[in-house]
Amino acid sequence: MIKRLIAGYKKFRRLDKPGRFLKVFPDDVFIVSYPKSGNTWTRFLIANLVYPEKHPDFSNINWLVPDPEGLSRRDLARLPRPRYLKSHAYFDHRYPKVIHIVRDPRDVVLSEYYFDIKREAIPEDFPKDKFVSRFVSGELNHPYGTWGENTATWYYARGNTSRLLLVTYESLQSDGPHQMARIAGFLGIHTTPEKIAYAIEQSSADRMRELEKKQGHLWSSTKRTRQDKPFVRAAKAGGWKKELSAASIEEIETKWGRIMQELGYELVSGNGGTGDSPVQAGTSEQYAGTR
Amino acid sequence: MMSGIYKHLKSAYKRARGLQKPGKSLEIYPDDIFLVSFPKSGNTWTRFLIANLRFPNEQATFDNINRLLPDTTATPKRVFESMPRPRIIKSHECFDPRYPRVINVVRDPRDVVVSQYKYHQKIRKIEVDSPIEKFVTRFLNGETCPHGSWGQNVATWLYTSEGSPRYLQLRYEDLIADTPRELEKVAKFLNLPTSPELLAQAVERSSADEMRKMEKQQDHGLYRNSRKDMTFVRAAGSGGWHKDLPMEQAARIESAWGGLMHHLGYELETIKPQEAPEYAAFGTATNIPR
Numbered sequence: 001m002i003k004r005l006i007a008g009y010k011k012f013r014r015l016d017k018p019g020r021f022l023k024v025f026p027d028d029v030f031i032v033s034y035p036k037s038g039n040t041w042t043r044f045l046i047a048n049l050v051y052p053e054k055h056p057d058f059s060n061i062n063w064l065v066p067d068p069e070g071l072s073r074r075d076l077a078r079l080p081r082p083r084y085l086k087s088h089a090y091f092d093h094r095y096p097k098v099i100h101i102v103r104d105p106r107d108v109v110l111s112e113y114y115f116d117i118k119r120e121a122i123p124e125d126f127p128k129d130k131f132v133s134r135f136v137s138g139e140l141n142h143p144y145g146t147w148g149e150n151t152a153t154w155y156y157a158r159g160n161t162s163r164l165l166l167v168t169y170e171s172l173q174s175d176g177p178h179q180m181a182r183i184a185g186f187l188g189i190h191t192t193p194e195k196i197a198y199a200i201e202q203s204s205a206d207r208m209r210e211l212e213k214k215q216g217h218l219w220s221s222t223k224r225t226r227q228d229k230p231f232v233r234a235a236k237a238g239g240w241k242k243e244l245s246a247a248s249i250e251e252i253e254t255k256w257g258r259i260m261q262e263l264g265y266e267l268v269s270g271n272g273g274t275g276d277s278p279v280q281a282g283t284s285e286q287y288a289g290t291r
Numbered sequence: 292m293m294s295g296i297y298k299h300l301k302s303a304y305k306r307a308r309g310l311q312k313p314g315k316s317l318e319i320y321p322d323d324i325f326l327v328s329f330p331k332s333g334n335t336w337t338r339f340l341i342a343n344l345r346f347p348n349e350q351a352t353f354d355n356i357n358r359l360l361p362d363t364t365a366t367p368k369r370v371f372e373s374m375p376r377p378r379i380i381k382s383h384e385c386f387d388p389r390y391p392r393v394i395n396v397v398r399d400p401r402d403v404v405v406s407q408y409k410y411h412q413k414i415r416k417i418e419v420d421s422p423i424e425k426f427v428t429r430f431l432n433g434e435t436c437p438h439g440s441w442g443q444n445v446a447t448w449l450y451t452s453e454g455s456p457r458y459l460q461l462r463y464e465d466l467i468a469d470t471p472r473e474l475e476k477v478a479k480f481l482n483l484p485t486s487p488e489l490l491a492q493a494v495e496r497s498s499a500d501e502m503r504k505m506e507k508q509q510d511h512g513l514y515r516n517s518r519k520d521m522t523f524v525r526a527a528g529s530g531g532w533h534k535d536l537p538m539e540q541a542a543r544i545e546s547a548w549g550g551l552m553h554h555l556g557y558e559l560e561t562i563k564p565q566e567a568p569e570y571a572a573f574g575t576a577t578n579i580p581r
Contacts, residue, residue, distance in 0.1 A: 004307070012299050020315060091385050091447045093439030138388075145388030145451070152450040153386050157443040259450075 014074035022068040024094045027082040029187060031065065033101035034150045035088050035142060036111035038169035040221075041203060041235070042101050043086050045172070048199035049184060049191065050084065056202070058215035058222075070220060088144045091153030096163065099183060100154045103169035104265050105147040106240035106252055109135045111233065116141075118222075118229035132248040136255050148256040155259065168263065170237045176200045205235035309369030315384070317363050322377040324481060325390040326360065329444045330383050330436050331406040332398035333463035335523075336497060338381055340466075340474055341394075343493035344483060345379060350496050353509045379481070383438045386447035391457065394477060395448050398463035399557045400441045400548060401532035401541050404430045406525065408535075411435070413521040427540045431547050442548040449551070462555065464529040470494045499524060 010016045031046065033039040043065040047056035056064050065084045068076060076083070087095075113131050116122045121141055122131065138146045145153075158164040165186040172179050177196050184191040201207070209232045216222045222231045240249065250269035253260065257267055305311045326341065328334040335356075342351035342359040351359055357366045361374065362381045371378070382390075408426045411417045417426065426435070433440030439447070452458040459480045466473045471490045478485040495501070502524045517523075532541065542561035545552065549559050549567025559567060 008299075008303050008306075090388060091439075091443070093385060093433055093443055143389065145386075149386065149388055149451040153447045156450040157385070157439070157446040 014077070015072045017069055017071065018073050018076065019069045020089060020092070022076065022085075023073075024096065025081065025083065026096055028095065029082055029084050029097045029099065030095045031084065031086045031099045031101065032089060032095070032154060033103070034108060034147050035144060036108050036115060037101050037103035038172065039086055039088070039101060040231075041169075041208070042099070042167075042172070044203035044208065045180065045199055046084055046099075046183065046187075048202040049180065049195065050187075050189065052195070052198060052202070057211045058219040062220060088142070088150075090145050090150045091157050093157075097186075098154070098158065098164045099186065100158075100164055100166045101169060101172075102151055102155075102166060102263055104237065104240070105151075105256060105260065106244060106249060106265075107169075107237060108147055109248075109252065110239055110243055114229070114233055115231070117226075118231065119225040128243070129245055129248050132244065132251055136251050148259060151263075152259055155263070173237050205232060208232045208235075309372065310367045312364050312366065313368045313371060314363050317368075317371060317380075319389050319391070320376065320378065321391055323390070324377055324379045324392045324394065325387075326379060326381045326394045326396070327384060327390075327448065328396040329398075329403060329441050330438065331403050331410060333396050333466060334381060334383070336499075336502070337394075337396050337461070337466065339497035339502065340470070340493055341379060341477060341481075343496045344474060344478060344485070344489065345481075347489055347492060352505050377481075383436070383444075385439050385444050386451050388451075392480075393448070393452060393457065394459045394461065394480065395452075396461045396463055396466070397445055397555055399529065399532070400544050400552065401536055401557075402463075402529060403441055404540075404544065405532050405535045407435055409521065409525060410523070412518070413523065414517045423536065424540060427536075427543055431543065442551055445551060445555075449554075467529050 007016070031039065031042055033042070040061075043061055044056055047054070047061060047064040051064055054060060054064060062070055063075075063079075065086050066076065066079065067086050069087075109132055110128075112135065113122075113126075113128060116131075117124050117126070134140070136146070138149075140146070144150050154164065155166070165182065167179055167183065177193065177200065180196045180200060181191070184196070209230065212219075212222070212230060212232050216231060217227060219231075225231075246269065253267045253269045261267060302311065326334065326338060328337070338356060338360050339351045342356060346359055349355070349359070358370055358374070360379050360381055361370055363384075371380075404427060405423075407430065408417075408423055411426070412419050412421075429435050431440065433443060438444055448458075449460075453460065459476065461473055461476070471487070471494055474490055474493060475485060477483075478490070503522065506522060506524050538561065545559050545561050545567065547568070549562055549564065553559060553564040553567055
């Protein structure tokens with residue numbers, strides 16, 4: 001009852017966090033990605049491109065490029081327009097302009113593994129192979145679907161239209177200036193190579209590590225997590241080649257080989273990219289409807 | 292301000308009594324089954340068929356359908372909480388990973404657009420003389436309903452779920468062609484007890500004639516302010532677009548979603564399948580930075 005009253009009061013004052021119920025404005029821009037796909041880095045890159053005078057860091061990034069699950073309805077309604085929002089949501093047809101960040105799922109699972117250790121969702125000695133199996137079958141501790149499902153909803157439903165810009169994490173790593181120019185063009189932002197270089201430098205892994213050291217205990221995504229483990233980790237592509245077992249790689253490629261290939265990720269197990277369906281759905285019983 | 296407070300109090304009262312429609316905030320149980328489809332794809336008919344199969348002792352009508360096979364946007368929360376499990380729930384949403392098991396009814400978009408065009412005339416959303424070309428434009432842009440475009444809605448389900456044991460895909464056209472056969476697939480998927488008699492009864496109770504009769508007799512809230520000279524249960528057939536949809540308009544639909552249509556077995560008439568956008572419909576490789 002009391003809980004209900006508090007929720008009612010919050011709703012009335014518009015202090016509740018809207019999440020998927022966000023009121024979307026026609027000039028909104030969404031940065032969508034599956035969790036652990038370089039979303040925070042991209043948030044910094046875009047914040048440094050759009051608001052360099054605000055000196056984006058972990059203390060203000062939640063306001064510069066906010067998450068509808070993290071800010072209240074009232075605060076979201078008061079943001080300067082156009083709003084730049086981040087989201088891990090699967091396809092939402094209401095999002096007017098979308099930058100879709102995609103990362104190789106073999107690296108995503110590793111990143112998720114270390115992040116789950118950091119936030120003590122799994123013990124430090126949790127077997128990686130088992131973690132990969134859970135990741136693939138959809139036993140997840142977030143409501144965003146499997147990597148294949150989440151990626152496929154955006155890629156196939158919106159895909160090649162002028163309202164979605166696909167940027168891979170890997171291309172941001174290897175070809176930052178060019179990708180940032182694409183993003184600026186997509187957003188209709190006048191920019192210069194100098195401004196882009198500045199945004200990239202301000203969002204470099206080294207600088208973000210430094211900021212994390214100073215502010216990590218305060219930032220919403222890291223404050224209640226182990227401080228001896230970094231949030232900004234390797235910040236590299238291809239770590240899976242050394243760290244994943246052949247069986248784990250095969251498991252991922254069997255499940256999502258076709259969409260991985262379409263996205264340009266080379267398969268190595270010789271056992272993927274076949275079958276009628278580009279994505280095989282999550283099969284875990286636990287996954288089914290537990291959230 | 293006063294009206295704001297009144298609105299809040301009213302919705303708080305509704306919430307306290309469980310009268311609000313849950314919509315996307317519906318609490319989902321692990322044994323729930325969702326009947327999804329893009330609007331105007333035979334959802335209501337399938338809903339009647341399944342309700343009549345699931346509850347053979349109570350004929351589904353326009354009056355009780357929201358209780359037997361509830362709709363997240365039309366049935367109050369407390370009905371959802373008190374109904375027998377497993378619940379079968381109707382929705383028009385795009386892919387939602389929380390749905391444990393899904394039956395998806397798809398229909399030829401050339402028929403869907405005609406059906407939606409006529410339906411919008413019936414519910415007075417558009418004028419009777421509003422040109423169909425204009426409607427097709429809005430249809431292609433996903434502006435005719437709040438569930439994405441036909442291509443988006445269908446693609447989110449197909450590309451995430453096809454082939455999964457938790458997903459059953461039906462075509463409206465197959466349901467028309469052999470209703471008992473398709474309904475038996477549903478029964479199997481739902482683990483419902485079935486016999487030729489039960490199937491026949493469900494089919495009979497959901498026939499287009501029967502549904503037309505019920506539509507006339509029952510003063511259901513669904514279409515209360517709509518035009519009475521046009522019916523909700525319309526042709527109940529497939530391929531009717533040949534009569535109502537000019538070829539140029541069919542061509543626009545085929546060039547937008549031809550790959551997806553071909554994959555679903557809908558014959559293209561204005562382009563060859565290989566000229567249609569990839570089966571991947573929208574996600575062609577040109578968008579990918581290397």
